[in-house]
Amino acid sequence: MSRASRAFLFLASVSLPVSIAKADEGMWTFDAFPAAKMQADYGWAPDQAWLDKVRTAAVRLTGGCSASFVSDAGLILTNHHCVATCVEQNSTAENNILKTGFTARTREEEKMCAGQQAEVVTSIRDVTPQVKAAIANSTGEAAVKARTAIVAQLEKSGCPDTAKTRCQVVSLYGGGQYKLYSYRKYSDVRLVWAPEAQAAQFGGDPDNFNFPRYSMDASFLRAYEDGRPVATPQHLEWSARAPVDGEATFVVGNPGSTQRMFTSEQLAFQRELVLPITLAAFSELRGRLISAMESSPEKEREAAETLGGVENSLKVYIGRVKALNDPAFTGKLAAAEADLKATSAGNAAIGNPWGDVAKAMSTYRNFYIADRFSLPSGDLFGYAMTLVRAAAEKGKPNADRFPGYSDSALPLVEKRLLDERPIYPWLDQLTMEWSLSKSREYLGADDPQTRILLGKESPEGLAARLVNGTTLADPAVRKALWEGGQAAVDASKDPMILYAKSIDANDRAIQKRFDAEVDAPLTAAQAKLADARFAAYGDTAYPDATFTLRVSYGKVAGWMERGKMVPTTTVLGGTFDRATGAVPFDLPPAFIANRSKIDPKATYDFVTTNDIIGGNSGSPVVDRQGRVIGAAFDGNINSLGGNYGYDGSINRTVVVSTAAVQEALENIYPAPHLVAELKGK
Template structure:
């Protein structure tokens, strides 16, 4: 019985350690935090924390750090904005950007920032709408009800409010998240690439690190900086080794509650292929970059993203290849199965969701290539086609009642879709031609020459000929044309003969068929089964279990602490002295000129980067690292190499969060960049 009880505990939370967990603010492990740190946050503290943290809708986190709407986040989270604002004449990516005053702050095209205002449990309402249903009927009913809830929440205020129904515990709990929506976001400061990405790919997901991976944005409303009551002051003293620190951020996705068969699908079918594709694309980008300085500038941000993805997915893949990891997952699953099976009432209530999910994996493997190439967009890497697909699908969906639309085109989400479509982003024809030619060739390779869609797509043409027809013939680079087509709706889009739109119609027809099969035969089965598994877990442990990450606000607690690697202690801090010792005359360890000239002004003992035991994942980038007083003591930007298995489990002994120390932020603004106006706003000096 004792062995079973331990196994059942593992079924709920394998590798359970004190610092594990990405917790929603309404369900924090308060007893653990009080016992471990003597910290017991009250409702006022939690409300302040919720409203001080923000989400960059494109996939990162941040926080308000001044009453004038200044937002602290990572450089790599705003690099897309910096790239869009750059040109051959003004290379802000490599030379950095400092707005001398607020009038010089530049709006980031299409960027949206969200601040969480409240959460509401709508589980009962969604479950009532789906009671007794399965398959397509279940999926349709659930999504229709979710869209209805979101529309009711935003009402006529969708320009300034964003409402998302978030599925927690694999759909076992449904919460409505109500956000303030800010779409006027301006860049105030970004360091040079050589400072924000010092060490490049070799140092990525490693420690020691010496990165100033920070940037400052400002949120505007009605043309003026937004006034905020809840923000986190920055404490340049930082936190001591062993001190409590918390992240407040929006982790994107974890898979800690997936079944073994779902993990095997990722290990055997998804991750290996995505890695092969990414390596090939990386080679293509390097080849293009070697053509000249301007080509290198154009491809730079995509190359950083691809290399980061390769390293992250490699870590995930290696975690699932480890026999002990998969065995622990099997043991946990078998223990929960045994707990259900030992009682007749449990068997009746929870059924056998594992068998249903297992059966859906065969379909998933059969569909995966078609799905990611067509519906996932990997086969059509092109700005022109991205705009065209939004116009074509958006026109069709907006003509439907809100509850019948695809979720991404629900009425409550229209402001973000429209802002992205109409963002003033540059187009580089040669780069566009290169990417689209390659991706069309991958469609032909992966789907096969005789695939009916491939025949329609290419006919007698080569991928390069089709790509050239799109790049040279499409007029969608004109934002006014995109706006007129969007406003004109289905009639205007249907009448368009733009080659990108013509091709998007063909893609949309095929992609919808693949998506419908996926949603009916895979997604609906997995989500229904996950709800049953969640119910079983709740019956066993209640909400003492944290949910998987869903790009919703979470708190992770931990302490400043190094770790031991191969018998050697890894200290928790690095300093400016280490930066200059690591620097060379060659990329990626070449110092930015501003840091070369500032050396004599800097205290070499100033802490630069640090590690802590917080539990994070992608999406946490830009999260504030705060102390018990609610002061920023660091800026999260990475994990160590041991954290790459964090999608599936957490091990406090070696998993570490990497952040920029608050002292480095102050020193950089004061002494390296002479940004006195920003330093005064942040530090009162």
């Protein structure tokens, strides 16, 4: 587990299911789809052939999004915001395709997306007996090492061909189950089509997580192998039609993480510690970015996607704070926990895992701040730390390696390290000095870790010295250090490398403490809680999200908001009605230029009751016939508490329709060759 994972996301793996899913709730694994439940709810459910078909067309993008193959030549549908970084990386001051949009007229014009990888699940295998047998009665650090060793062994034996396959052992139900996911991977992913950013981001932050929406949040990528487009006979049929109110819909994608079944102690940890720090820190970063971006058009372009990501995260965390301060919402969570406790009373094999979780969380409170602020932010620093750690870890047995550097993980680590992409020194310096200033603020100026991080320098001075002095922005330099291994890293005088080496030991010590005092006892407690859940409810509940492939079912439906029914759809013509001429409600130039050609009644965006979370962005929305009718790109404002629970009466998924995308390809950003490809011609 990486530092970022343990400090920010480790709780996401904790899953304590206490009741069966109700209404359209559920992010179901493909090997445990609740066909009987859906049959009872809808009078119809997909068979195994249907599930296999959509599974083989579903794509996971390693940048943190979902997608789907929609032609037989590797064409991938996803969201614009999932490829915006790629678009920005391929933009220049003279040719800002993030602003103007991009259409590759030929395959040769399709642009590389640095660090991106497309993955398709080929198999899911239960390896719970092997992992639990390896852990056996081990505790503390020994238990974590035993788990790490068996996971690395299973991943290596499951995917000996690391050039084309990737294996991951995933913990479900917090340690109640372990599944080996095998993927066919495509490491060459290229940009095919993206509308103007203003079309995808129309309404900006005010409209984010709201509906009605008027957003063309869609783009196309293409998977390549050996310099040629990948043949993908298993793809979703494109259906450019309007949705029908009440029709069944499926979202097939990779929800990132949920914490829906936390114990009360874990919820308190989030509410009292994690969320307040996150909101304060991100708010300051937002302010620093806006101030810097106002100084020049070039900085405004270079940091646009970074700012958008920060603003999106802020809105998410504000929604989580609101949910955890809502007595009605948290009361339901408490009642569910009480139900499992009552149902499990008297089961001696279960013991008191709630008490064990509480003890682990109490321990973590003592060093969470140190853990969270043990490493600074910044792309250049990230390169340096990756090089330092890879050099140290590659020669070790898999079981002894630092998290994230196993044989199965290294190919993607190498790709992200060596892929060429632009680095903006001013932005790297800003993020580094911001994170270092937060470390000093929360740890205190006299804390030993502050002295390790800063020495006698200021955050601003240290960041400037390191960013201005390093040569790691050059991919050739990174490649030489990667291939040169420990000897090259030891010989390097690069100040960023030297700095990473100087703070590495402290972070490793924190990782070791986390493994022994938090991760191991939590895993043991979670396994017992999973056993309690299985004993009480069988297999009627889904595991928390783990950025692995899931399918949710629901229907096209609006909801009641403040006494009024919110409609299910918007139309393209509504964009012109909503426009004010001022950012962020200014019309995209292509919309203005082609207004007379645009069908104003064409369905633009729509909402469904499907249960999603971050990571589902770009997921295909599929109809009963297995055809794609949209791409999920957001939730409504009520869904922000969806990290902890689902309310089918008001939680909604927001989707850009295939009808709108095809209208764009025909009349707004004409691309007849893509229209023909989507039609299979």
